[in-house]
Amino acid sequence: MHPTAIVLIFALLAVPASAQSLANQLFGAKDMPSLQAPEAIGSYANGCAAGLVRLPETGPTWQAMRLSRNRNWGHPDAIAYVQELSRKATQLGWPGLYIGDISQPRGGPMTSGHASHQIGLDIDIWMLRPQRLNLSRAERESISSISVRTADQLSVNGNWTRQHQELLKMAASDPRVDRIFVAAAVKIEMCKTATRSDTPWLQRIRPAVGHNYHFHVRLRCPSGSRHCVTQTPTVAELSKGGNGCDETLQWWVTDFLNPPRRERTEPPAPRRRHPREFTMADLPAQCQQVLASQ
Numbered sequence: 001m002h003p004t005a006i007v008l009i010f011a012l013l014a015v016p017a018s019a020q021s022l023a024n025q026l027f028g029a030k031d032m033p034s035l036q037a038p039e040a041i042g043s044y045a046n047g048c049a050a051g052l053v054r055l056p057e058t059g060p061t062w063q064a065m066r067l068s069r070n071r072n073w074g075h076p077d078a079i080a081y082v083q084e085l086s087r088k089a090t091q092l093g094w095p096g097l098y099i100g101d102i103s104q105p106r107g108g109p110m111t112s113g114h115a116s117h118q119i120g121l122d123i124d125i126w127m128l129r130p131q132r133l134n135l136s137r138a139e140r141e142s143i144s145s146i147s148v149r150t151a152d153q154l155s156v157n158g159n160w161t162r163q164h165q166e167l168l169k170m171a172a173s174d175p176r177v178d179r180i181f182v183a184a185a186v187k188i189e190m191c192k193t194a195t196r197s198d199t200p201w202l203q204r205i206r207p208a209v210g211h212n213y214h215f216h217v218r219l220r221c222p223s224g225s226r227h228c229v230t231q232t233p234t235v236a237e238l239s240k241g242g243n244g245c246d247e248t249l250q251w252w253v254t255d256f257l258n259p260p261r262r263e264r265t266e267p268p269a270p271r272r273r274h275p276r277e278f279t280m281a282d283l284p285a286q287c288q289q290v291l292a293s294q
Contacts, residue, residue, distance in 0.1 A: 027108030034293035049107030061096030100124030181208035191245035
């Protein structure tokens with residue numbers, strides 16, 4: 001272990017958690033990755049990442065958006081995935097893809113926004129079909145994506161196209177993908193034409209709040225990342241071998257989006273801490289070395 005890392009660890013252990021700096025401030029202050037071998041460390045919402053690489057701001061079939069956030073960093077597997085999927089998007093008549101947040105240069109909790117995106121394996125891809133791939137930095141800060149669902153969250157709207165569905169099928173069919181988060185209305189729409197042959201990829205498409213302007217790809221822990229924590233339960237377990245077009249999706253419509261009125265018989269569950277409240281003591285021990293690395 002690097003001597004600097006040892007000093008940092010002992011210094012943090014000697015300070016009460018309440019007085020320690022917030023982890024998101026420490027990781028948010030790093031504008032370059034650690035000089036370490038690539039590794040995803042911890043879980044998607046409680047971890048960090050070593051040796052991340054930057055998605056080039058502009059490529060032949062993609063553009064990274066909101067460059068001021070400096071969140072176009074990912075594990076090499078994630079960067080390769082983005083580039084490959086953007087090339088496949090041209091088969092649908094799209095010029096390519098607009099890419100949202102991936103991770104900070106060293107992963108970790110973010111100063112704003114996401115609870116996840118901490119280990120370089122989460123990728124946000126805009127629902128907006130690119131009109132051109134030569135946007136200026138200023139344009140990338142001001143342009144917005146499009147929503148593909150109605151206000152009641154139960155149906156897709158006129159922005160949804162067959163190309164969106166085919167793009168999601170391409171995205172989910174990659175064996176590196178663990179799951180993809182979309183608005184519940186998108187999953188409902190995709191299930192309308194589902195067949196048995198769609199099961200291997202459609203089960204990876206999962207409904208989640210706040211994913212009507214983009215879809216969120218989550219990759220599996222890559223080879224060589226021995227400290228990476230696989231998400232549980234797996235998508236296969238969630239859908240019990242099906243395609244996710246079952247009572248799980250129906251629950252979203254009946255109980256989550258339109259919850260029935262119930263008598264409260266138990267006190268509400270305690271509020272869960274958001275990763276923006278984490279200190280270094282909350283993260284895997286290896287994150288100390290990532291932060292201390294040159």
